[in-house]
Amino acid sequence: MVNAIFKLNGNVVNPVKDWESIQVLGTWSENGNQANISLEEFTFVNENAQTIRQYIQDGLTGGLGIFEGLPFSIELQNGSTLDIFEGILDLNQFEEVSPVEVKCKIKKLDGLNQLSDRASGITMLSLFEDGIITPSDFVKIPYIKEQPLKESATELALLSVTIFLFIKELNDLSEDLLKELGVNAPAHTAGGISGPAAGAYYVGATIAINIIYAALLLVQLINLITDLIEILFPPIRCYMGTRLKTLLQKGLGYMGYSYYTTIDVLDNLYILPSKNDEGKLFIASQSGLVGYPDSVDYGYTMQELITLVNNMFEARISITGNTVNQVPLIDDNFWVGQTQFVLPDVLNEKKLYNTNDLVARKLIRYETDLADYWTIIRYKGTGYEILTTPQTVGDTKRVLVKGFNETVIPFALGDKKEGLNPIEGFVKLLAIAMDAIINALGGNGNNVAKITQRTEMLHLTGDSLTRAKLLYLTEDSTTGKLLMYDNRHLIEADTLYNNYHVENSFVKNNYRGQKTIFKELKIPFGFTNFISLLNNSYCTNQAGKVIKIEELKWSFDSDYALVSGWSREPYTKNLKETTHFGLEDQV
């Protein structure tokens, strides 16, 4: 006979009323791969009711009160002790029926529901104010303001004016210089020292003055061109951002968990929050500026960050001990490799197909930002549409493929500055000539580097961002700047589909998305099975085939359970996928 031990606040208490017949409902939601356990309300009577009421009352006199769940656990003793439930009373769902009877739901501590609920209430600002996220977590993301080539007429006009002023300045300088140099030779010869010594000295001075004249002209020219380069080139500025994985690690650390993921891309994925003004000069101090997502950005709460990664990489969450795992569903090594439960071999003649999971049109897309035209001009990779249609059609009116599914990633992509625009090309030649002269004079001209080092980094058309960006950045080993290089494709919508969302494809990877479904299959079931399934909803059948359980209905006193789930099994090959990049097809 199984004996259940109940503990309230760590103390063994009388069993809750009619506990044996309470039904356990385990579901595996879209946001996680670990069971969300719902139990009907527990009814606590007499001393138990008094303990709970007192706990709530203590909130008035310095106690923890109603907003911190009262620890509650259930152990199963059957020769050995098995912890089957470790959690809290969810006092948000508390009802006092009478002074000696209260009803309350329970919540698994470290369960996904609990994680999700807590994560929704933790904002980036609160993490920053509590010192969890610190200024050292923020990074400078360099950018250059650059208009698209087609719109560079303004810059060309600016260049015309600048060149005009430049030539005028050069002429004025020459005239001033000549006046300044004016050596009145005849007057000197007539009225000053005379004789061979004066003649030699005068020759020497004239030589020096001639060279100074030439040197001044040259140096002024060099300085003018240097100024010209500065005027024509908007300086490198920067905005503060934060690495997405750092935010996840810090936020989950605050919640008492470490973070594990197999998504390598996260090591280089940065959030550049929306901004309402131009960034400071890259070389300037950035103290006092923050780089976490703002309240107007998606990703402001921990729950949004977790959901973002789930949506981007078709990933799910599980909790192992104190570790939150966030792993793409396509990663069978992680998910299926952990199966513990083996589904008993029971007769099941019922069979359904997951035809409702097939959508004719899928769209994965990032947002665009009208404050940064590059998000529209370089649209490729921002959106990716996948159409699934029959390969062979008998009668189009009889085709049953239907529906639309959209995965929106509420961030804009960044675009990198590629090569030099015509004005920069123009200035680059000047810079080469300048550097050659400066070096010939014994100096160290480095103007070309100033121009060529401007490539590979983020460029923006405006001085603000109305949509936060997601950027894949790599640190340049020479300058230490975080640059984009050619890595944007690693997070573009088509890559996300081909690497991660293909999990649901009815065509690719041997028709991976096609599944046969079973519903409410009655299987022998007990406590140990319950524990096995709690942490991983994947199991195998007797033949070793992988099966995913999606719902479980079971009560403590029952020796069977009703399970619903699926296994992968192609049932049609008469499908094909065609893909489109959206706006790219319009031109």
Next chain:
Amino acid sequence: MDLNNIQKTLLGTIKEYKKVYDNSLKLAYEQMKDLPKKDKEKITETLSEIKKATKNNDVKELKSILSKVKNNL
């Protein structure tokens, strides 16, 4: 606006100015040949200061050398 023309003009100007400077230096050394040793040394020293200021693009220093030379005339 023809960027190529502007570019050509500016590059030409830079080259021309460099040529003037180089020629002035060359001429200076030629003219110095006939001067007494003491004057030659003094001018060599001034030329060295000018070259240093030119290398550093130091207009202020060049102007200061100029006024020194003028004051000593």
